[in-house]
Amino acid sequence: xxxxxxxxxxxxxxxxxxxxxxxxxxxxxxxxxxxxxxxxxxxxxxxxxxxxxxxxxxxxxxxxxxxxxxxxxxxxxxxxxxxxxxxxxxxxxxxxxxxxxxxxxxxxxxxxxxxxxxxxxxxxxxxxxxxxxxxxxxxxxxxxxxxxxxxxxxxxxxxxxxxxxxxxxxxxxxxxxxxxxxxxxxxxxxxxxxxxxxxxxxxxxxxxxxxxxxxxxxxxxxxxxxxxxxxxxxxxxxxxxxxxxxxxxxxxxxxxxxxxxxxxxxxxxxxxxxxxxxxxxxxxxxxxxxxxxxxxxxxxxxxxxxxxxxxxxxxxxxxxxxxxxxxxxxxxxxxxxxxxxxxxxxxxxxxxxxxxxxxxxx
Ligand SMILES: Cc1ncc(COP(=O)(O)O)c(C=O)c1O
Numbered sequence: 611x612x613x614x615x616x617x618x619x620x621x622x623x624x625x626x627x628x629x630x631x632x633x634x635x636x637x638x639x640x641x642x643x644x645x646x647x648x649x650x651x652x653x654x655x656x657x658x659x660x661x662x663x664x665x666x667x668x669x670x671x672x673x674x675x676x677x678x679x680x681x682x683x684x685x686x687x688x689x690x691x692x693x694x695x696x697x698x699x700x701x702x703x704x705x706x707x708x709x710x711x712x713x714x715x716x717x718x719x720x721x722x723x724x725x726x727x728x729x730x731x732x733x734x735x736x737x738x739x740x741x742x743x744x745x746x747x748x749x750x751x752x753x754x755x756x757x758x759x760x761x762x763x764x765x766x767x768x769x770x771x772x773x774x775x776x777x778x779x780x781x782x783x784x785x786x787x788x789x790x791x792x793x794x795x796x797x798x799x800x801x802x803x804x805x806x807x808x809x810x811x812x813x814x815x816x817x818x819x820x821x822x823x824x825x826x827x828x829x830x831x832x833x834x835x836x837x838x839x840x841x842x843x844x845x846x847x848x849x850x851x852x853x854x855x856x857x858x859x860x861x862x863x864x865x866x867x868x869x870x871x872x873x874x875x876x877x878x879x880x881x882x883x884x885x886x887x888x889x890x891x892x893x894x895x896x897x898x899x900x901x902x903x904x905x906x907x908x909x910x911x912x913x914x915x916x917x918x919x920x921x922x923x924x925x926x927x928x929x930x931x932x933x934x935x936x937x938x939x940x941x942x943x944x945x946x947x948x949x950x951x952x953x954x955x956x957x958x959x960x961x962x963x964x965x966x967x968x969x970x971x972x
Contacts, residue, residue, distance in 0.1 A: 639936040644954035651836035662874035666866035692849035700830040700843030709858040712737035712764035720767035721750040748775035765796040774946035776910035784813040803912030805834035842868040920972035933961030
């Protein structure tokens, strides 16, 4: 194919954007392997989702505020409809919020390792991303995060359960952190995996009371509810903050199919939660088997496990791949493996046993 355009362009691009590598998606898997690299839901799309999507009138633009979805979520969370925002995935709401509160000269504090999009989002807004290393047990170092907050900080991102380490923040830790973060700094509680987390002492956005004026909680239909491909997530927070986030949104980005599918999920919540609980049981079994093999793996609270393979990560990932497991590899750090199809468990555990035998866990 002949290129239509000159390879070089003199168009001026912001230098920080030039230096930004493109967002890395979880690797696709060959036909004989399991794709456990994107924390997706492994179950087939339920008929009631497909039926709901089919009712969408695609020649028309969607309702721009996802009003009906927001009303349903507001009823579930017992809040005002203006305290709910819907976006094209929760990552899109993250972008909107960070664009709304920060720009050049500001900074955004988050734990590291955590969701890979965080540094991107800060940079795209023109702000500096401040990465605070996790504790040795893979939890957020909340004291260090709070110590890093300064008068240029516009947002603190708390990810619980944390992607990719699976560790969670307790209710006490959360309230303690909120008490120490200035109330003119936005706190985003990213709960993309909340539905997989059932320990009573772990913070749950739905149970937070205290009327924080600087808190937005993010949830998604992608993970527990299997709508990743449709792109729909939501946030709960003070109306004034959400209004600002709406101002930075791409208009009408949440399709009618996505809105209808989300409503169908809300109508079939019990059915959807049966599959979530099945994944949780599978995850707990995988975790205890890993511990039995000699792994020191943090207790997982999402739909994935974290293998701390440190400097041997590439070698360990190769063993997984040879065993038919495509995972998310963080060179020099570790490997995140999604809890996927039932049939993926045995090949995964066989591969992790080989990694232990090769003495590659750290
Ligand atoms: C911690 C966390 N937050 C947010 C998201 C974004 O999810 P979505 O945009 O599909 O709602 C993800 C997806 O991987 C995630 O891991």
